[in-house]
Each structure stands twice: as C-alpha cells, then as structure tokens.
Amino acid sequence: MKGAGVVWSQIVNSRDLRCLQRFRCKADRPRSSSGRLLVHPRPWEWDVQSYLRNSPKLKAGHLVLLGRCGEDVVAVARLEVTARENDCHVFIASAAIDLDHRGKGGRMADALMLQIRETAEEQGRGLRQQEVLLWGKIHSENLSSQAMVTRAGFEPLEAPGLNSYEMWGVRFTVE
Template sequence: MDLTGLEWSVLRDRKSAVELQKFVCTTERPRTDRGRTLKHPKEWEFEVQALLRNGSRHLKAHGLLLAGRGLSPDHQIDAAAWLEIGAANDVLELFIKACGVCLDQRHRGGVIADEMMQQALMTGSAALEDAGKNRMRVPWNLHVRYSASESYFTRSGFEPSGLPVGHYQ
C-alpha cells in the first residue's frame, strides 16, 4: 500500500478483467422527464468508463490493466488504467489508453491519479527492462475539453506532442 491506501495489481488476461465491468468513474447518462436517455455531458468520461468496463472483451496480448483496490469496504476497484505496450527499434511504447478513478473516491482523485501514473510508469519500466530496450515513450490522447486530464499529465511531467485529431490531442 502507498499513500492512498490502494493495493495495485496487474490484470493481464480477459478473465481477470471481468471485475471491471462494474467500475463506475462517471455519472449515469441524464434522462428527460419521459425517460429518454440524453447525451452524456462529459463524453470523454463516459468513453473511458466504457473502455475499462469492456476490457474483458477487448484486452489483447500486448495490453494490461492496472487495478487499485482498498479504500472501499468491499475491496472493489477504486482506480483503473488500461495500458498497451509495444516496441519499435530500441524504444518501448507505453500507451495509456484509458484511466479513471471511481466516483466514490473523486474527493481524492488527484492523489489517486498521481499514484496510478507512478504505477503505470513502474510497469512500463519493468517492461522496458524485460524487453532489453534503451528508451521508453509514453504517448497518450486526451479530449481537448477535459482540462483535469490535461493537468494530470502536465503534473506528471508530460508535454503535448503533435496536432489534435478530432476531439483528441
């Protein structure tokens, strides 16, 4: 356990990723008075939740999920990140496909997110060593309207690279 009290584990196969199907990192989609489902106000959060929940169906051999547990009484997953690892020449790429903190822990979201980033980088460093590579590159995409995520990556020492593609940069 670290400062947040979370215990981190790596989920490498689809079977172990099934427990993420209950992961909640955003609010439900709003509804009209007549019950019609509306567009989610923070579409990027909804997309991240969908990606993490569907990890058991789409996880490939080069992907893994980080799961942080421990703050809730039932030991549910309180934070999760989907990482994909690839290599080209002497560079290992650690792509952070999605990451989120459950709604119940949002009041501690920044601290938990910082620890999740450290866990992701430690996982990447271990893969770097295992692959015998010299350098690691950490590409990521984030929604241009999601300033909290931008602050998260900037606080972690990353800088934007390239031009935005659609709603993502």
C-alpha cells in the same frame, strides 16, 4: 473503505477483467425536466467506462493495472506495450478513477500515474530498451486528465485531430 491503502496489481489474463463490470468512472446522464435522457456532458467518461467494461481480450503486450481498496476497484489503466527498434512505446489506452475517489486533490490520479510510469519502466527494462515513450490521447475538453498527466510530466505531442483528441506523452530513460 475510507483511509485504507490502495493495493496495486496487474491483470494479464482476459478472464480476470470481470472485476471491471461494476467499476464506475462516469456520472449518470442528465435528464430533461420531462425525464428524457440528455447527452452526457463528458462523452469521454462514457467512452472510457464502456471500453473498460467491454474491453477486448488482452493480447500479448497488453495489461491492466488495478488499484483496489478492499474488494473495490478504485483506479484502473489499460496499457499496450510495443517494443520498437530503439525504444519501448507504452500506450495508455485508458486511465480512470472511481467516482467516489475523485475530487480529493488528485491523490488517486497521481498514484495511478506513478503506477503507470513504474510499469512502463519495468516493461522497457524487460524488453531491454533504454528509452520509453509513454503516451495517450486525451479529449481536448478533458481538463482533469490534462492536469493529471501534466503533473506526471507529460506534454502535448500534437494538436487535436478531427475527433478532438490530443496526443500527450513523456519520454524517459530506463534506469
């Protein structure tokens, strides 16, 4: 629905994850001139879409943020919240934008990151923590996600590991 606003909600119940079965955040795999499927050029997109569609059940402290335009899911993030001794860690297990909502200057991605941060702050406040570490891992070749989190104030926290994923994060005080 063009021009319609995004409505944000949270899922904490595994049976409500069915709405992600049609969510599409990856382009189709390319084909050779003979029609054979080739390796996906952005394997992290394949991994994220598969993870969201086949997500393990939500455990305590896990939640899914959904952005919807009408019935369509246009943005999704899966978060894992853990209370530590002195702070709250919120791990972004996945964050994705529907293919039809990409390439528009990052507006949807920025809205998703704002929702993630607000949710992390709420979780920290609910756990009576004054500090929140919001973090996730991004493939070293995923420049779009790196730009998205940089705009949200994240910085690299470590060099890429053997699997080419880098840890990015931001620490902030709960108000």
